[in-house]
Amino acid sequence: MAGNLVRFDPFAELRALTRDLFDGGGLRTMPGRMPTTDVYTEDDKALIVEAHLPNFDEQDVSVDVDRGALVIQAQRHEKEEDKKKKYVVRESTTSFYRSILLPEQADEKEITATFDHGVLKVTVPLAESAAPRKIAIGGSAAPA
Template sequence: MADISRWDPFAELNSLQRTLFGDSFSSGLRNSTSPTTDVYSRDGAIVVETHLPNFKSDEVDVDVDGRTLTITASRKKREEDSDRKYVVRESSSSFQRRVTLPEKTDTDKIEADLSDGVLTITIPTPDAKSSKKKIDIKTPNEIASEEEEIDRSE
């Protein structure tokens, strides 16, 4: 019986990265300091949740340009940090996340709330039922009879 193995197109690339940079290169990519973001639909709205622990509302900006929602968070140096000598400081990072919104969103009614380290952005969407339309499929006989009616009316 023949052995079937699954081909991984990135296995060679991963091996090359480990050879050149060691395991620290790939582990650094996996442990990115980028905030986690969830996007889902609920109650006629698109909801974007971004986890921004220890950020204050004045350190976070939410912008919409066309269909692109941009979340930017930039931590300012705080007075309580002046007596600390950091070896590694990931909490002072700046983050930016972009989300492409569906075509039918009401960007004038966007609401944002930052509480317990979670930024929740709610973007209303029009009722999907109102845009649904049933299309009738005509047979060749129906098309011919419609054309005859048009000819008679002219």
């Protein structure tokens, strides 16, 4: 009877789920690799976000500003049917989501976006920040 005892591992299913999700492609949006996103500043006057979205068309992509974050989403749905037999032969959905917290000096009303050859480029103008100013320290008053 002692040979039938099995040690219980409460985290075994969690490890299996994590392995399936990350290694099995659960978070992949395209076969083999995730789309890249480059975020950089241009002369401290604009924040540039470039999302490389091959296989997406402009109508598949949306750009929003939500509570101080730039939200980029892309979704493509493909469906191939055999019209003679009236059933779906192949159906797939590919999606991408990226949220980027905007800096305080971002001018949200002037954000622009372009989509050219699978590259989404979002330009976020930055307001000029006030230069630091020196505060003079006055002498302490003598006790009376």
